[in-house]
Amino acid sequence: xxxxxxxxxxxxxxxxxxxxxxxxxxxxxxxxxxxxxxxxxxxxxxxxxxxxxxxxxxxxxxxxxxxxxxxxxxxxxxxxxxxxxxxxxxxxxxxxxxxxxxxxxxxxxxxxxxxxxxxxxxxxxxxxxxxxxxxxxxxxxxxxxxx
Ligand SMILES: [Zn+2]
Numbered sequence: 001x002x003x004x005x006x007x008x009x010x011x012x013x014x015x016x017x018x019x020x021x022x023x024x025x026x027x028x029x030x031x032x033x034x035x036x037x038x039x040x041x042x043x044x045x046x047x048x049x050x051x052x053x054x055x056x057x058x059x060x061x062x063x064x065x066x067x068x069x070x071x072x073x074x075x076x077x078x079x080x081x082x083x084x085x086x087x088x089x090x091x092x093x094x095x096x097x098x099x100x101x102x103x104x105x106x107x108x109x110x111x112x113x114x115x116x117x118x119x120x121x122x123x124x125x126x127x128x129x130x131x132x133x134x135x136x137x138x139x140x141x142x143x144x145x146x147x
């Protein structure tokens with residue numbers, strides 16, 4: 001989860017930084033991801049705005065979530081793997097997690113617990129018998145020393 005937290009710090013989203021790490025049965029890291037625009041899309045040309053009337057000018061249609069990025073980056077069979085994610089997955093990521101064959105989710109933040117997308121996530125995970133466990137929050141600090 002420490003690596004997931006560190007991955008989240010790479011996100012340029014000013015409101016919600018999320019990181020995900022996929023590990024195999026030996027707890028070896030297979031891949032990491034964080035929320036951001038798809039490859040080749042400039043962070044300066046697309047919006048990070050999260051509220052307003054004009055859907056096309058919000059971040060939502062464009063942002064690829066941390067779980068999606070970690071799963072796509074893995075480029076290998078993830079059957080039986082676990083995912084560590086800093087925020088409980090939305091319904092779209094939950095579908096991708098299930099289809100990838102991941103069988104356990106560890107998360108920290110559950111701030112959207114009562115929102116419909118996250119209720120749908122739990123409904124799918126329960127039906128698919130994929131466990132999800134909340135871990136205590138942790139704070140990491142990375143200091144970069146310039147020469
Ligand atoms: Zn998601």
